[in-house]
Amino acid sequence: MRLSAASVARLPAQVQVPAYDFAAQAVGIVHLGIGAFHRAHQAVYTDAAMDGGERDWRICGVSLRSAGVHDQLAPQDALYSVTVKGDGEPQTRVIGSVAEVLVASRSADAVISALANPATRIVTFTVTEKGYHFAANGTLDFDHPAIAEELQSGTPATIYGFLARGLTARRDHQAGGLTLLSCDNLAANGRKLQRALLAYLERVDPALAQWTEAHCTFPCSMVDRIVPATTEADLAEVAAILGMEDAGAVVTEPFSQWVIEDAFAAGRPRWEDHGAQLVADVAPYETAKLRMLNGAHSALAYLGLAEGLALVSEAVAHPHIGPLVDRLMREQAATSFAAAPGQDLSAYADDLLHRFGNPSLPHRLAQIAMDGSQKIPQRWLETLAHHQQQGRTCPAILEALAAWIVFVRADGHTVDDPMANQLAALWKEAGPEGIAKAMFGAGGLFAEHFTAQAESLALLQSLVAKRLATR
Known part of the structure; x- marks a missing residue:
């Protein structure tokens, strides 16, 4: 048996499960770069917020390259478990905040639609340093093969290409701006994302660059949680805890920290009620x-x-x-x-x-x-x-x-x-x-x-x- 919406009710009593009706919640966040870290960090905070009574903040996860996470979670209705290992016995919880996982290379239109959806208010990022395609001086590297090919072909492949198309649709349909929240390990990550995206948009549509600067925000953030790559031994241990298979299981430590600049364009979950720190200066x-x-x-x-x-x-x-x-x-x-x-x-x-x-x-x-x-x-x-x-x-x-x-x-x-x-x-x-x-x-x-x-x-x-x- 495999973890899914149909099998959640059969989990052992010691496994925590969402108290809210996760299937009834609308997507409010698109996350670019849905790896193990996001599933053990931002998705956990968002799950806790909806467990605490907030609604319609589910996450549409996007894999920009590999189909691995999609293939793990799609058969499980996007459910997965997080197991926390510290000094005592492991604690396991099923996370219901992820609604679906899209693979950008084969579902580009769906990714753009998710970004353009008026219900989407926040886009978060864990794409690693490589995913921003910065030059040595920290600006966008227009000579990078991925950027150059995208600009020449018009086919989105990087975060900038997908954002450009999603933001175009939002502007044209008056869907409002977005909070674009980088959660990668970069100093002043929000400012760097802002400079790079606006530079990209200036190349493809200067009017869109002006609209984005006026309607979107780019908060800085700092994230901290150790999330090792899941091993076969981890999967076997989690299967024993759950009494069923979970191909998307992640294992992490008790400590978690998320410090966010409080600068949002269109609302947010009350992550601070669940351990996040909202501050003026990150x-x-x-x-x-x-x-x-x-x-x-x-x-x-x-x-x-x-x-x-x-x-x-x-x-x-x-x-x-x-x-x-x-x-x-x-x-x-x-x-x-x-x-x-x-x-x-x-x-x-x-x-x-x-x-x-x-x-x-x-x-x-x-x-x-x-x-x-x-x-x-x-x-x-x-x-x-x-x-x-x-x-x-x-x-x-x-x-x-x-x-x-x-x-x-x-x-x-x-x-x-x-x-x-x-x-x-x-x-x-x-x-x-x-x-x-x-x-x-x-x-x-x-x-x-x-x-x-x-x-x-x-x-x-x-x-x-x-x-x-x-x-």
Whole structure:
């Protein structure tokens, strides 16, 4: 038996199920990029809001590339379970907030119709850094093959193409503006989405760009929840809990955080009644997340993989890596920005170390290590640049950066990164003695984000050499 609307009534009593009639609720949110994280985060908050009495906020999920999530959830009436693993027994809940999953590449018209529907008031995004197609300077990369081909062919394939068509229909039919809410790990994510989308619209329809700027909002947000990739063992464990199969099951940790700039165009669920924080300025929270949690995660990934480790919990328990990551968070990341009133960064670091050490959540280092070239500017390089301006170096971050530099050499493993070929070519061109300068020296590949001065560059090069010598 498989989880579905017809089988929910047969679930064991210890499994929580929606108290509301989920099938009777209209879609109010379109989500672009419906992976495991969204299903364990924004969809859970929205499910809780409707369980608390709000109505018509179901989610139309859109997969821009893979049909995997659609194929998991379509036979289950879009129902799935979230299992929370902490110190005690796992807690499982069936989520009813997702109404359907569309695959954009084969249901483009349906995606555009969902965006254009007057009942839709919010569009949320978890498309990762790659999905925004930013150039190195943070603006939209019009030379990116996906953007260039979309503009030439007129066939939507990126978030910008689908939004352009959905917003055109809303304008033409007076359906009103949308809240366009990025939930990706990017500093000032709402502002960056706004600049990129308006630049795209200026190319295709300048009047639509003006209409969008006048009628839509782009709040910034910060999200935080560790959601490892679901394994076959997880699916088997969840099936035992449910007494039936759930191909879309996700497993996560007890902690969840969602900080949102309170700037909505046409209403929203009362997510704040269920743990979200609605604030005037997200920046201190997103900076803490990017530089402390995400920065530590990336350090654990590259340093841990170099030691032959596989999991976050293993890396943070390592006698050298654990203390290094502690110093990275407290001494380097936490001192690189001004905290918001009441934001206790020392306590935040304590929470992070506790969460990293959760053995019930096998968060794989290889998953975190993906797309490093897109992540390290926000996670490490901004911190390095801040301290360099103050005349300080960051030995812990530089050691992690050296591990990444050696990792992207791709000796004996595959590098899953949009710049993998470019980084490999740079390694061949610069060689071991020049790779640090080629990346982070004056005119280097990443110099726009961080141009290392002599002291940091020498330390980084020595750390690279030391790693190469011990391989």
